[in-house]
């Protein structure tokens with residue numbers, strides 16, 4: 001092809017504007033009046049969207065024009081545009097939003113980001129925490145406070161989606177925009193929000209905030225699906241089910257466990273104070289500290305030195321139940337990324353042998369850097385094929401203790417993973433209870449006579465908990481239930497009233513301030 005034809009072709013390609021460019025040009029050419037009427041849409045030639053009311057209308061307009069409104073298509077500009085924007089002091093990856101008043105600019109930007117993120121999160125095909133982390137990694141221009149607002153707004157929507165969807169039946173703009181406005185209420189002040197959003201949005205949000213949601217049906221107020229709420233009601237009765245659901249729909253506090261291989265709770269608390277982090281000792285877990293707020297600890301010396309691990313107080317308590325000692329042979333079945341392995345290994349004072357079994361090698365891989373930080377050398381991670389893998393069978397009858405953190409619905413961790421209730425249905429629980437029974441049956445064979453088995457889940461449903469344990473005990477008379485109150489008393493831990501119905505541990509967020517956890521302790525008697 002000769003050069004003339006080549007350049008003519010190039011020219012004709014570069015001349016033809018894309019659908020999005022045509023739409024943007026069209027919108028930019030409208031008079032100010034028309035733009036306000038169209039929801040305030042004004043995208044400047046440099047790609048900056050002006051006015052927050054533009055968001056909803058812009059998305060709707062782009063959609064109407066057949067442009068995919070996913071973050072990657074509309075909001076990831078070419079390398080050249082990114083460089084130009086960066087040189088102009090603008091975000092390289094996201095359009096800049098200007099609020100109705102300059103004080104609201106920053107929050108308006110956050111709300112835009114939350115809206116972009118929410119579009120992907122609400123597809124429910126990938127876990128929300130993964131999408132949030134990815135989004136924040138890709139948008140490093142957001143400051144720490146902005147990141148908090150973006151993430152918390154999205155999580156607030158996930159936590160209260162059912163009530164929010166009810167309220168969002170009124171109002172204008174896209175549904176995601178209305179959900180974000182509702183979610184943002186808890187992340188900022190009223191004045192801050194008012195400065196960041198359009199007048200009509202503010203009057204809508206003020207009006208819906210006066211709606212008395214106590215008159216809504218219980219299942220809607222629970223912010224769970226009908227079927228999940230029915231499960232909770234069946235287990236706890238409607239009043240307690242609602243209290244439990246309400247607690248599960250709040251944000252979890254930040255708890256840490258002190259690694260006694262490296263430090264002590266007193267020393268860590270002083271170090272935290274010196275670093276301007278407020279903490280208090282956990283009520284139940286002897287090595288636990290509860291932080292005030294959600295400070296980023298990952299880059300602090302306290303964290304990188306291995307003196308602490310982030311772990312919910314309830315999760316810490318489960319490992320105490322195992323009572324592992326120096327020099328013992330122990331297995332953490334279903335070890336995953338090793339949250340509980342690290343706690344058990346430290347209790348063994350880095351002696352004996354602790355097997356960390358899991359069928360997911362990629363999860364076990366995450367244990368490696370944590371082990372290095374913790375200073376533990378008594379852990380052997382083993383990726384197994386199934387719970388009856390030959391490497392498991394070889395150890396039958398040889399271990400002192402086995403901890404089984406069975407795969408479960410995770411309903412007890414909704415404070416951290418609020419999308420679970422929308423991503424999974426109750427049918428998954430029936431499937432899981434079969435898997436749980438198989439794992440308990442095989443893993444329990446690992447202990448010798450006199451050995452201890454702890455079966456645990458982060459579920460609050462009897463079908464994954466008491467039912468599995470009771471069926472196991474009925475079929476295996478050579479194992480006996482040990483009352484968890486007694487097992488923990490040996491560790492100088494006194495359980496609050498009501499936490500050990502029928503001798504099994506049941507931690508609930510509305511009663512105990514922890515995630516929802518279940519555990520049963522059993523002894524092999526013959």
Ligand SMILES: C[S@@+](CC[C@H](N)C(=O)[O-])C[C@H]1O[C@@H](n2cnc3c(N)ncnc32)[C@H](O)[C@@H]1O
Nearest residue numbers: 334335336337338339340358359360387405407
């Ligand atoms: C609740 S998670 C474990 C969390 C982990 N113990 C922690 O504290 O971070 C359940 C784990 O069970 C694992 N798993 C599922 N089926 C299994 C099986 N048949 N045998 C062993 N592990 C299994 C999953 O890969 C998952 O990592």
